[in-house]
Amino acid sequence: xxxxxxxxxxxxxxxxxxxxxxxxxxxxxxxxxxxxxxxxxxxxxxxxxxxxxxxxxxxxxxxxxxxxxxxxxxxxxxxxxxxxxxxxxxxxxxxxxxxxxxxxxxxxxxxxxxxxxxxxxxxxxxxxxxxxxxxxxxxxxxxxxxxxxxxxxxxxxxxxxxxxxxxxxxxxxxxxxxxxxxxxxxxxxxxxxxxxxxxxxxxxxxxxxxxxxxxxxxxxxxxxxxxxxxxxxxxxxxxxxxxxxxxxx
Numbered sequence: 486x487x488x489x490x491x492x493x494x495x496x497x498x499x500x501x502x503x504x505x506x507x508x509x510x511x512x513x514x515x516x517x518x519x520x521x522x523x524x525x526x527x528x529x530x531x532x533x534x535x536x537x538x539x540x541x542x543x544x545x546x547x548x549x550x551x552x553x554x555x556x557x558x559x560x561x562x563x564x565x566x567x568x569x570x571x572x573x574x575x576x577x578x579x580x581x582x583x584x585x586x587x588x589x590x591x592x593x594x595x596x597x598x599x600x601x602x603x604x605x606x607x608x609x610x611x612x613x614x615x616x617x618x619x620x621x622x623x624x625x626x627x628x629x630x631x632x633x634x635x636x637x638x639x640x641x642x643x644x645x646x647x648x649x650x651x652x653x654x655x656x657x658x659x660x661x662x663x664x665x666x667x668x669x670x671x672x673x674x675x676x677x678x679x680x681x682x683x684x685x686x687x688x689x690x691x692x693x694x695x696x697x698x699x700x701x702x703x704x705x706x707x708x709x710x711x712x713x714x715x716x717x718x719x720x721x722x723x724x725x726x727x728x729x730x731x732x733x734x
Contacts, residue, residue: 490505491504498542499539500535500538502527502535503538506525506545507544510557511602513640513643514558515556515557517555517556518536520639545557545560594712596710597707597710598701598707598708598710600706601635601636604636605637607701608699610697611697611699614694615648620695621653621656621694622693623693623725624655624656624690624692625691626658626690627703655676656679656728657677659680659681660686683731688702689702689703693717696713696717697712697717698713
């Protein structure tokens with residue numbers, strides 16, 4: 486089976502670099518040239534050729550922000566979704582990366598995703614659930630510095646700003662490492678509280694909020710997003726037991 490990037494390339498009749506750029510912009514909503522080149526490892530000439538193709542095919546549009554910096558965003562996300570949906574196999578593969586759509590009527594639903602693009606998108610889904618439910622986010626995090634490095638500083642900054650703006654608290658339980666202790670310093674000021682569990686071994690990341698459970702591992706880089714009221718409550722109870730038993734970071 487072709488990868489999501491290859492399928493997007495075929496469905497929209499764009500080059501592979503164009504598909505990578507499009508996915509990155511969909512996940513972040515809007516990005517500038519420097520971030521895209523650095524994030525995707527593209528030379529300037531390759532980026533310019535790819536962006537020209539995307540602009541000509543009306544997949545991406547450019548605009549200037551208040552600082553006169555040129556940004557790029559997807560021109561017609563719903564139209565792209567419609568074109569991808571024409572092939573159900575392609576849509577099923579891509580929806581975990583681009584268009585997560587879980588049931589909100591209490592029914593159990595599950596989607597799978599892969600890569601940092603998918604992880605960024607489900608973090609946004611978790612934040613949206615927290616805003617709608619008014620609950621705090623409960624998180625088991627394996628290796629915090631690797632997550633920050635992989636997910637991208639710009640995305641993480643935007644995510645954190647949005648979480649703070651909406652006064653969404655996140656409680657994080659992590660293993661006892663030097664990077665975890667460094668991460669914990671000053672986090673309470675950003676609506677984040679960290680507990681270090683000395684005897685806890687983690688191999689992956691889990692976020693719980695509302696009826697959602699987000700989980701992923703780094704080897705391989707993939708995960709699931711589950712809506713299940715009972716399972717979410719069970720994990721919240723487990724989290725609170727570990728939280729109360731752990732020392733303050």
